[in-house]
Amino acid sequence: MDDKPPPQPTRRPSPHQAVLDEVAPRLRRLRARSGLTLAALSGTTGISKSTLSRLEFGQRRPSLELLLPLAAAYQVPLDDLVGAPEVGDPRVRLTPRALPNGGTAVPLTRGPGPLQAYKMLIADRGEPDLRTHEGYEWLYVLEGRLRLVLAEHDLVLGPGEVAEFDTRVPHWFTSADGRPVEILSLFGRQGERMHVRAKPRG
Incomplete structure (x- = not known):
């Protein structure tokens, strides 16, 4: 008779956590596309280089206080940081x-x-x-x-x-x-x- 305990169901991450997990790669892509260094981005946003690096590698939980200045620095809506699909719309919003x-x-x-x-x-x-x-x-x-x-x-x-x-x-x-x-x-x-x-x- 097998005395092993029944396997535990695999816990799926909540939808909110899945969204937060996608923030780090989006931040890395945005900075790569912009050509900015961590030092330059830090000077623009007032966020330390170490915090920016942890954000980009998922080691720091993104907060509104951190994401708002980043969205302003990259000149993108906040949605582009937290809710954009993996392959976003390439069209540029034309704002005179x-x-x-x-x-x-x-x-x-x-x-x-x-x-x-x-x-x-x-x-x-x-x-x-x-x-x-x-x-x-x-x-x-x-x-x-x-x-x-x-x-x-x-x-x-x-x-x-x-x-x-x-x-x-x-x-x-x-x-x-x-x-x-x-x-x-x-x-x-x-x-x-x-x-x-x-x-x-x-």
Whole structure:
């Protein structure tokens, strides 16, 4: 006669625990996609590197206090951290943003990451007000005429023309003729050059 006790039923994790277990791999994927280091993410969120590392490997229970700044840093809804499917919708939510001196920018990348893409509608911004900042920018004119002031250069670009420059050089751009101009912009952190050139127009 077999005296072994009957096998105990296998306990399945609760639906809530299953959701929490998926947070860690999502956080790892988001940081890999963004190109951020733990140190950079820590500086953005105020969360220590050790806590971020434990979160990414499931060694720290995710809380709203930790997830809210992470969602803000990655510019994604909180649902993307706790409720997104393994393979998410690749489409980017197009949310227009007003530019300081007139015009609109529509982010085309989820951000943050090594490169950011924008579609911009630029209005007449008045007199040149040259600025500098870290980074490297690539501009492609879709429609209209763009005036680009870059240090001592004052240029006009038409549809299909491209400019790229180090944004530590004083620069400013606007509509060249008072009518809106539509452009694509790629912006990278310093050293992230795009290596893109326009095909010469025949």
